[in-house]
Amino acid sequence: MLLNDDDENGHLGTGFATAHGRDWPSVRQFNIFLANRMGALLKLVKQFESTDVQVVSLNVVETADCAIIRLLPSNYERAYELLTSGKFPFTESDLIVVKLPDDNRPLLTITKALLGGEINIHYAYPLLIGVGPMGSTALAIHVDNLENAANTLQNQGFTLFNEDDLAC
Missing domain, CATH: 3.30.2130.10 (VC0802-like)
Structure with a gap:
């Protein structure tokens, strides 16, 4: 993979370092905060299942009041849009x-x-x-x-x- 170098045709490469500000492989995880209520996880999963974005991995950390859902999507940008439009509170981590x-x-x-x-x-x-x-x-x-x-x-x-x- 090119890291900001010209390719064999003289075109400027836009490698991983430019796109994400780092030059080592990583993925972005969404940390989604849900109320610990019946159906909250189902609502989240439905937000993805009705699109072309696949849930690649899912981890649930539950407490008495809320749950943190750690989710890896097949398409980061599209998942960001889905979470934002669904008004899900979330953070991101690598x-x-x-x-x-x-x-x-x-x-x-x-x-x-x-x-x-x-x-x-x-x-x-x-x-x-x-x-x-x-x-x-x-x-x-x-x-x-x-x-x-x-x-x-x-x-x-x-x-x-x-x-x-x-x-x-």
Whole structure:
């Protein structure tokens, strides 16, 4: 992928760094705040299911009064529009999405690699669909230092995905 360099035809590349202000692969997660009421999650899911935007991953953190729904969409920009038009209160955060390695202990392999880089994992959850051109199984991870985590994993041969890889 080009990072603000001319391509072979002399066209200026608009790489990942320009589009998102960073040069490591990551995805944007929506943190949606819902009242802890019957049907609140259904309303949110219906907002997406009636469109071409797929929910790639979903995690629910419930408390007595409210729930935080962590959601990865197949199309970030379109999901932003849907949440805004639906008047859902939300914030955004960056995650690393890493392909599960082809061994018999993929979670151990990933967590050991991050520990070796002194990276703290805040939370992690699996994706509901295959990611990338091969439909790979993957894990979304929120860490304390995204850039160091990405460098650590890439230096050890892990495959990281970006938002384009989530498009269905």
